[in-house]
Amino acid sequence: MSMFQDIPVDVGVIYEGERIRRKDMHVELGGPDIKEKFELARVKRMEEVEDGKISIIGPDLKDMEEGKSYHFGILIEVAGAKLEPELEGVIERRIHAYCNYIEGFMHLNQRYDIWLRLSKKSYQKGLNSFQYIGKVLHRLFKSELPIIEKMQVTFITDAEKVRDLYNEALQIYEARDARARGLKDEEVDKFYGCILCQSFAPTHCCVITPQRYSNCGAISWFDARASANIDPKGPIFEIDSGELLDPVKGEYSGVNEAVKKRTLGEITKVWLYTAFGYPHTSCGCFEGVAFYIPEVDGFGIVHRGYKDVTVNGLAFSTLADSTAGGRQVDGFHGISIEYMRSPKFLQADGGYKRVVWMPKEVKERVKNFIPAELADKIATEEEAKTIDELKAFLKERNHPVVESWKEEAVAIAEAVPAEAEAREEAAPAMVPTITAATLPITAGGYKIILKDAKIYAKRVIIRSVKSEKPEKR
Numbered sequence: 001m002s003m004f005q006d007i008p009v010d011v012g013v014i015y016e017g018e019r020i021r022r023k024d025m026h027v028e029l030g031g032p033d034i035k036e037k038f039e040l041a042r043v044k045r046m047e048e049v050e051d052g053k054i055s056i057i058g059p060d061l062k063d064m065e066e067g068k069s070y071h072f073g074i075l076i077e078v079a080g081a082k083l084e085p086e087l088e089g090v091i092e093r094r095i096h097a098y099c100n101y102i103e104g105f106m107h108l109n110q111r112y113d114i115w116l117r118l119s120k121k122s123y124q125k126g127l128n129s130f131q132y133i134g135k136v137l138h139r140l141f142k143s144e145l146p147i148i149e150k151m152q153v154t155f156i157t158d159a160e161k162v163r164d165l166y167n168e169a170l171q172i173y174e175a176r177d178a179r180a181r182g183l184k185d186e187e188v189d190k191f192y193g194c195i196l197c198q199s200f201a202p203t204h205c206c207v208i209t210p211q212r213y214s215n216c217g218a219i220s221w222f223d224a225r226a227s228a229n230i231d232p233k234g235p236i237f238e239i240d241s242g243e244l245l246d247p248v249k250g251e252y253s254g255v256n257e258a259v260k261k262r263t264l265g266e267i268t269k270v271w272l273y274t275a276f277g278y279p280h281t282s283c284g285c286f287e288g289v290a291f292y293i294p295e296v297d298g299f300g301i302v303h304r305g306y307k308d309v310t311v312n313g314l315a316f317s318t319l320a321d322s323t324a325g326g327r328q329v330d331g332f333h334g335i336s337i338e339y340m341r342s343p344k345f346l347q348a349d350g351g352y353k354r355v356v357w358m359p360k361e362v363k364e365r366v367k368n369f370i371p372a373e374l375a376d377k378i379a380t381e382e383e384a385k386t387i388d389e390l391k392a393f394l395k396e397r398n399h400p401v402v403e404s405w406k407e408e409a410v411a412i413a414e415a416v417p418a419e420a421e422a423r424e425e426a427a428p429a430m431v432p433t434i435t436a437a438t439l440p441i442t443a444g445g446y447k448i449i450l451k452d453a454k455i456y457a458k459r460v461i462i463r464s465v466k467s468e469k470p471e472k473r
């Protein structure tokens with residue numbers, strides 16, 4: 001792009017989705033090792049913004065030590081006659097996309113959770129100052145969103161200053177989210193879709209409704225509406241909700257049609273309020289994961305910042321791998337924290353009556369939205385670190401899921417005689433079954449990948465490859 005001739009590296013959509021591994025990074029900004037980090041967009045009055053001004057508070061890229069992680073904040077201030085504070089969330093979310101356009105500059109996540117890396121290669125090419133990053137952002141924002149008349153960018157790397165602004169930013173996010181609460185999905189006839197994350201997960205499409213906040217936790221229904229109004233051809237678009245086909249699961253005819261179109265036929269049906277059947281897809285930017293724990297027939301929740309393993313022995317990163325990629329995976333569900341404040345939260349699965357575990361930090365953030373009678377029945381890492389401890393806790397507190405354990409035990413006991421009588425007929429149920437999210441088969445020089453495959457076989461023969469070597473004569 002000629003508008004970036006003075007930038008030492010290439011800039012373009014082809015770099016979206018580029019990952020920079022630790023061994024290839026020059027420095028890291030924010031990320032899991034740094035507690036306080038943020039990105040924030042603010043709409044200001046015309047006289048408060050100096051167009052094109054780029055400020056750096058703290059060490060610039062060239063002053064940073066190779067291999068280190070730094071406190072980091074990006075503050076974008078914009079002004080324009082038609083700009084409204086409602087657009088702040090949407091402008092802020094575009095930071096993710098536009099930073100990723102820069103060769104060798106990776107941006108992950110959102111808001112208080114950002115994680116950026118600069119590659120060694122791009123640093124060596126001369127990308128050694130935030131001035132360049134600021135110039136790119138300024139030009140991209142102004143060319144893609146002409147409603148922005150003036151824009152200034154401030155990069156903050158001074159740890160103290162980041163800390164101060166981080167606390168301010170948290171209050172601003174909360175005020176923004178609170179504005180969107182109260183409106184019900186049934187009260188509107190338009191929802192919004194977002195495909196901003198298709199560069200990372202090509203079959204992912206967020207459906208943003210008043211009561212199902214975007215997975216990244218950065219775009220409310222109001223934000224999405226404002227975005228679709230100013231940029232109707234952009235990544236956020238209007239969806240006519242259509243007919244409500246299932247009020248409990250949250251199936252709308254218009255959502256099915258829109259998602260099918262935007263995922264090129266890959267996803268044909270979406271149930272908005274459940275983690276089973278046809279759940280909302282998950283890209284990779286979700287704030288948390290709701291994961292089904294079969295041993296207790298309940299859900300655990302874990303957020304991105306949780307460093308320990310969860311109650312089922314798996315870390316967030318492992319659970320996120322099973323969830324991400326624009327798929328619909330039963331029992332692995334990407335969510336935002338704000339969705340946990342919605343009365344529609346996992347409604348079809350029982351809502352909070354089905355939630356059994358979550359980190360203390362998440363519980364604290366959503367405590368006013370958990371029904372009072374359930375608050376003490378949901379364990380955190382302090383009460384349960386293993387499934388056995390969780391079972392004991394749930395039983396002691398008489399969590400509603402415990403009822404289903406009894407029902408299951410009765411059902412199994414009743415089923416036994418019938419099964420014995422009809423052993424012959426039941427034989428097919430004993431056929432070995434292999435279930436896999438992706439099952440690669442290599443044959444004749446081709447690799448065939450079966451997605452979400454369930455294979456029934458009369459016999460399964462597992463033979464070591466070594467044993468198939470021709471015998472010596």
Ligand code: SF4
Nearest residue numbers: 194196197206214216
């Ligand atoms: S998580 Fe969803 S709403 Fe958020 S940027 Fe990605 S696609 Fe858009």
